[in-house]
Amino acid sequence: MTKIKVGILGCTGMVGQAFMWLLAHHKQFDISFLGASSLRNDKYYVDEVNWIFPFPMPESVKNKKCEAINFAKIKDRGVRIIFSALPADQARKIEPELREHNFYVFSNAGALRYEEDVPILIPEVNLDDINLIEKQGFPGKGFVITNANCSTTGLTVALSPLKKFGIREVFVSTYQSVSGAGYPGISFLDISGNAIPYIKNEEHKMIIETKKILGLEADIYPTCVRIPTLWGHLETVWVTLEDRVEKEDITGAWSTCKSASPRLASMPDNPIIYREDEDFPQPKMSFFGTPPGMTVFIGQLKKINNRIGFTLLVNNIIKGAAGGSIQNAEAFVQAYGGELKT
Ligand SMILES: NC(=O)c1ccc[n+]([C@@H]2O[C@H](COP(=O)([O-])OP(=O)(O)OC[C@H]3O[C@@H](n4cnc5c(N)ncnc54)[C@H](OP(=O)(O)O)[C@@H]3O)[C@@H](O)[C@H]2O)c1
Structure with missing residues (x-):
């Protein structure tokens, strides 16, 4: 099965590390963009991260390079799905722009959680709320799905x-x-x-x-x-x-x-x-x-x-953050998978 390319924003942070660990061997998703703050641009992940996650850093991510967030570059890479582990103040600015640029954003930040059309999705609780992405303009446009605090x-x-x-x-x-x-x-x-x-x-x-x-x-x-x-x-x-x-x-x-x-x-x-x-x-x-x-x-x-x-x-960092976001992306692919091929 061809894997779906995904990006992680805030890849060196606490939640970012959990994403890297969970996605390194994920069956459906392939880490294709490591978004970090601009000082880390073009530097190896292994040299930039202070790895405190309680399992070893996967070998496959060590020599991937961090990159400053650049929408055109992410698109050229063939990435539509973005996992955001940005601090709320950064997410408030960057996530709406990502949505405008037709990305599918799965966010851990609280910035957009209270917008009426943005679901706070937990698949075993309120899976039907995934339909709210259509109110955000999907499939013609991008969307933001958040997970809860x-x-x-x-x-x-x-x-x-x-x-x-x-x-x-x-x-x-x-x-x-x-x-x-x-x-x-x-x-x-x-x-x-x-x-x-x-x-x-x-x-x-x-x-x-x-x-x-x-x-x-x-x-x-x-x-x-x-x-x-x-x-x-x-x-x-x-x-x-x-x-x-x-x-x-x-x-x-x-x-x-x-x-x-x-x-x-x-x-x-x-x-x-x-x-x-x-x-x-x-x-x-x-x-x-x-x-x-x-x-x-x-x-x-x-x-x-x-x-x-x-x-x-x-x-808190798996089900309550990175793992919850990944489940949301899996739920999206299950419900709307065909749209990713466009
Ligand atoms: N920790 C949890 O248990 C938890 C649980 C649920 C939700 N959340 C939410 O998840 C988000 C991340 O939390 P965290 O605990 O992982 O925070 P964190 O450890 O402070 O990590 C934040 C990350 O964002 C990066 N970053 C900051 N500004 C950036 C920018 N302009 N462009 C690209 N990258 C940027 C930082 O990179 P640099 O080091 O290069 O600046 C760092 O990697 C927050 O919104 C938080 O509220 C956290």
């Missing part, structure tokens, strides 16, 4: 199967790893042996994005805390439901969570895994599952009247 991704995957019980209100507290702040991120002196109960804009994002993705009217009360772990965001959640349910109703609903059909290449057979072990889940399990880092793990299920509580773990 990383903590919102875990929350919406867990809540989506519970919608049928009537979600009235959600209280969520997060315990977020330092990799969520990018590289170089937070200083060691600030976070070591400490917890910081403030992550800029995070609580606001969780409210707006959860409602947009799930189409919920419910009240959402987040508290977001940075803790000194490296990978994965833990979240404790209490949900008030309209219906009286038993724990088995909840675990049964989670077990029905499935990918698009046929299953997307990067989607686990079971996107949610619930376990009853008394100390499950923990951040050190962030890369567990097949494919690694793509599963949302849930444990600690409790029930008091019509309220249920649970603890979830989402890998």
Whole structure:
């Protein structure tokens, strides 16, 4: 099968590294453009990146060259699909221009998430929202599909199967790893042996994005805390439901969570895994599952009247960022594949 050429913008960053690792051996996509800031132009990836991703750098990417973002060059390379791991301020400027130049942008940045016609897509949650790209002008024009903020991704995957019980209100507290702040991120002196109960804009994002993705009217009360772990965001959640349910109703609903059909290449057979072990889940399990880092793990299920509580773990840079974007691109190719040949 001929692979589809893709570009990665922000390839040296925290999320960019996850893209490089995930796409180096991807069955459908071929890394054909490594977008970086202009100082890195024409320099080897291996020399420019400070590789902190917890698996070895793939050999096949070491001697690829970073390039400043140049639309004509990207087009000449035969690239239509762009994965963006740019900081929000850069994405706000560059992503609309990419769309104007007919690129198909899969973004991790928050810049365009709240535009009405831009889906915040999580395939096992709101796959039908992919149709919004037609409102952006596709197939005649390009589009932007975003994924959610990383903590919102875990929350919406867990809540989506519970919608049928009537979600009235959600209280969520997060315990977020330092990799969520990018590289170089937070200083060691600030976070070591400490917890910081403030992550800029995070609580606001969780409210707006959860409602947009799930189409919920419910009240959402987040508290977001940075803790000194490296990978994965833990979240404790209490949900008030309209219906009286038993724990088995909840675990049964989670077990029905499935990918698009046929299953997307990067989607686990079971996107949610619930376990009853008394100390499950923990951040050190962030890369567990097949494919690694793509599963949302849930444990600690409790029930008091019509309220249920649970603890979830989402890998912030895989399912919550690069991996989520790749699933979105796979979903796009599955739904509209023919358009890529034009
Ligand atoms: N970290 C997470 O867990 C996470 C999760 C979900 C979403 N996100 C979002 O994903 C995006 C990337 O996050 P991150 O954590 O990877 O940040 P990061 O580690 O700071 O990486 C940002 C990258 O963007 C590059 N860059 C900056 N300006 C550029 C420009 N004008 N042209 C080309 N490249 C440019 C940087 O390259 P230089 O080093 O050369 O400047 C760097 O490689 C952000 O929007 C973030 O909010 C992050």
